[in-house]
Amino acid sequence: MSPKTLYDKIWDAHVAHEAEDGTCLLYIDRHLVHEVTSPQAFEGLRMAGRKVHAPEKTIAVPDHNVPTTAGREDPAQMTEESRIQVDALDKNAKEFGVHYYPVSDVRQGIVHIVGPEQGWTLPGMTVVCGDSHTATHGAFGALAHGIGTSEVEHVLATQTLIQKKSKNMKVEITGKLKPGVTAKDITLAVIGETGTAGGTGYVIEYCGEAIRDLSMEGRMTVCNMAIEGGARAGLIAPDETTFEYCKGRPHAPKGAAWEQALEYWKTLFTDEGAHFDKVVTLKGEDIQPVVTWGTSPEDVLPITGVVPNPEDFEGGKVDAARRSIEYMGLTPGQKLDSIEIDTVFIGSCTNGRIEDLRAVADIVKGKKIAVNRAMIVPGSGLVRAQAEEEGLAEIFTEAGFEWRLAGCSMCLAMNPDQLSEHERCAATSNRNFEGRQGYKGRTHLVSPAMAAAAALTGKLTDVRELS
Amino acid sequence: MDKFTTLTGIAAPMPLVNIDTDMIIPKVFLKSIQRSGFGKNLFDEMRYNRDGTEIEDFVLNKPQYRSTEILIAGDNFGCGSSREHAPWAIADFGIKCVVSTSFADIFFNNCFKNGILPVVLPQEQVDILMADAEKGENARMTVDLAAQEITTSDGEVIKFDVDPHRKHCLLEGLDDIGQTMQKKASIDAFEAQASAARPWV
Numbered sequence: 071m072s073p074k075t076l077y078d079k080i081w082d083a084h085v086a087h088e089a090e091d092g093t094c095l096l097y098i099d100r101h102l103v104h105e106v107t108s109p110q111a112f113e114g115l116r117m118a119g120r121k122v123h124a125p126e127k128t129i130a131v132p133d134h135n136v137p138t139t140a141g142r143e144d145p146a147q148m149t150e151e152s153r154i155q156v157d158a159l160d161k162n163a164k165e166f167g168v169h170y171y172p173v174s175d176v177r178q179g180i181v182h183i184v185g186p187e188q189g190w191t192l193p194g195m196t197v198v199c200g201d202s203h204t205a206t207h208g209a210f211g212a213l214a215h216g217i218g219t220s221e222v223e224h225v226l227a228t229q230t231l232i233q234k235k236s237k238n239m240k241v242e243i244t245g246k247l248k249p250g251v252t253a254k255d256i257t258l259a260v261i262g263e264t265g266t267a268g269g270t271g272y273v274i275e276y277c278g279e280a281i282r283d284l285s286m287e288g289r290m291t292v293c294n295m296a297i298e299g300g301a302r303a304g305l306i307a308p309d310e311t312t313f314e315y316c317k318g319r320p321h322a323p324k325g326a327a328w329e330q331a332l333e334y335w336k337t338l339f340t341d342e343g344a345h346f347d348k349v350v351t352l353k354g355e356d357i358q359p360v361v362t363w364g365t366s367p368e369d370v371l372p373i374t375g376v377v378p379n380p381e382d383f384e385g386g387k388v389d390a391a392r393r394s395i396e397y398m399g400l401t402p403g404q405k406l407d408s409i410e411i412d413t414v415f416i417g418s419c420t421n422g423r424i425e426d427l428r429a430v431a432d433i434v435k436g437k438k439i440a441v442n443r444a445m446i447v448p449g450s451g452l453v454r455a456q457a458e459e460e461g462l463a464e465i466f467t468e469a470g471f472e473w474r475l476a477g478c479s480m481c482l483a484m485n486p487d488q489l490s491e492h493e494r495c496a497a498t499s500n501r502n503f504e505g506r507q508g509y510k511g512r513t514h515l516v517s518p519a520m521a522a523a524a525a526l527t528g529k530l531t532d533v534r535e536l537s
Numbered sequence: 538m539d540k541f542t543t544l545t546g547i548a549a550p551m552p553l554v555n556i557d558t559d560m561i562i563p564k565v566f567l568k569s570i571q572r573s574g575f576g577k578n579l580f581d582e583m584r585y586n587r588d589g590t591e592i593e594d595f596v597l598n599k600p601q602y603r604s605t606e607i608l609i610a611g612d613n614f615g616c617g618s619s620r621e622h623a624p625w626a627i628a629d630f631g632i633k634c635v636v637s638t639s640f641a642d643i644f645f646n647n648c649f650k651n652g653i654l655p656v657v658l659p660q661e662q663v664d665i666l667m668a669d670a671e672k673g674e675n676a677r678m679t680v681d682l683a684a685q686e687i688t689t690s691d692g693e694v695i696k697f698d699v700d701p702h703r704k705h706c707l708l709e710g711l712d713d714i715g716q717t718m719q720k721k722a723s724i725d726a727f728e729a730q731a732s733a734a735r736p737w738v
Contacts, residue, residue: 216618270640
């Protein structure tokens with residue numbers, strides 16, 4: 071048999087039908103659903119008199135619209151439109167009989183944090199969700215990607231997706247990371263290298279010593295932003311770190327089933343000599359703490375750098391950079407670590423897990439914030455509970471952070487957590503698009519450690535220089 | 538879904554690269570539970586001032602481009618989120634074909650589900666169409682899906698590639714779910730085999 075990549079193996083194990091032209095029906099093991107991209111899909115089923123094909127493989131949780139402030143059960147905290155969407159999910163989940171974590175459930179949170187936490191996401195699975203950050207689940211060696219609402223309806227009705235196979239791309243991070251450098255810096259540095267269209271048409275497998283050394287939380291951060299690099303999915307081969315994370319989770323297999331699963335999971339790696347259509351290699355020791363300066367995730371530079379000059383780019387990127395720098399209110403040549411910050415946002419499916427919060431607590435313990443506002447939004451109710459148990463919440467509130475309830479929050483600002491015009495934010499989220507965090511708001515993407523550093527100094531700061 | 542066969546209409550130039558889904562339809566408009574009505578908010582933050590008045594120099598606000606049906610766009614169009622509200626807004630505005638050097642995968646896929654034809658062409662050919670689109674309402678291009686050709690207002694013909702299955706579905710206006718349900722036996726057989734091989738799933 072010819073050697074296969076990890077992607078090839080998972081793909082081959084899920085083809086339910088293949089047409090002559092290579093169009094496949096890919097079987098879906100887990101379908102995650104949230105309130106923004108599903109109402110039209112459920113309505114479509116209803117109109118056609120169809121059922122959900124596999125409700126036991128379908129998991130719904132509201133996250134995009136939900137308020138993150140205390141007392142959010144009070145409907146007055148949501149706009150009427152948000153309430154309609156959350157109510158629609160509630161109604162649809164119950165009517166179609168899918169697994170459901172309502173706002174009142176401690177397990178509620180961002181769909182991409184809840185899935186792994188509850189053991190729904192396991193190695194070798196196919197996972198989809200009407201959300202581009204579904205790529206997160208690739209950290210388990212699961213083929214996971216975002217889909218549109220028509221496809222959500224298609225998966226609900228048939229448990230399959232019409233797909234053609236993508237190409238294989240390998241991103242290798244060799245060696246060790248230097249102190250102060252995190253998974254977020256890896257994933258941003260890769261996008262800086264490849265551009266936001268560099269992964270278009272590919273599934274990326276991340277590998278190399280620096281990836282192996284990451285915890286599951288770190289791996290999820292890396293895969294989460296595969297989509298910002300243009301790839302629908304990112305993958306990391308499962309190993310002991312993965313198995314250790316999965317073991318004992320509520321929906322992970324137990325006993326003999328666990329052993330059987332483990333035996334299969336250990337076959338999920340790229341064979342020696344398997345073909346990749348594209349290979350990118352970065353040295354772990356070369357990666358520095360990075361920040362974004364513009365309005366595309368590819369606008370990334372080490373914190374030691376300066377705002378670039380648009381004329382230094384080529385083609386269409388010259389105008390795009392000019393527009394970005396104007397939007398961001400910056401000046402070419404300006405030192406990145408001189409940029410003053412109004413607000414710090416820590417959370418999202420990129421960096422809203424317990425390890426992220428621990429990294430922040432390490433830096434802010436016993437200190438005070440120097441920004442107008444700083445909020446920490448845990449990725450799930452369980453992350454929040456754990457942070458409280460570990461004493462992190464107390465560290466945050468004493469330092470001046472707002473300690474919020476779980477949700478997507480200011481990552482995309484569909485709930486009340488928004489930037490105002492020209493408000494400048496250091497954010498641990500994944501997109502710095504124009505208006506992403508609020509109309510005319512300005513976003514700099516950073517790691518949790520760098521966000522914590524910015525919170526303490528009031529400007530973008532090299533975390534390695536904090537005493 | 539509406540069929541897409543041939544289309545003759547005004548083409549508008551949007552040369553900016555990396556036009557993302559938040560630009561196409563800002564999240565504030567994602568709160569609808571309908572599929573229609575997004576057209577008035579297409580490119581909302583580029584198209585309107587905060588007070589709701591139109592920004593005059595935005596291309597789709599110019600008199601000659603108000604009934605645009607074809608968009609000629611910069612590289613990596615539709616990057617960002619999976620929101621199908623983006624193609625819904627484009628279709629609802631009346632645009633049925635978008636041409637670029639590349640599209641983000643999820644957006645590209647979503648177009649076909651909504652009767653929109655995304656066309657990928659090399660830079661030199663996009664440049665030709667961009668220049669043609671600059672001519673305003675005189676730039677009436679024709680997109681012929683069956684022949685896989687775009688004809689510029691000057692009569693220049695540019696060929697394009699399209700996946701045969703997707704072409705067929707667009708030409709016939711076929712509903713994916715109905716087609717997949719005809720393959721139910723394959724899905725059932727797969728499920729039986731997979732649940733034996735991987736019972737923990």
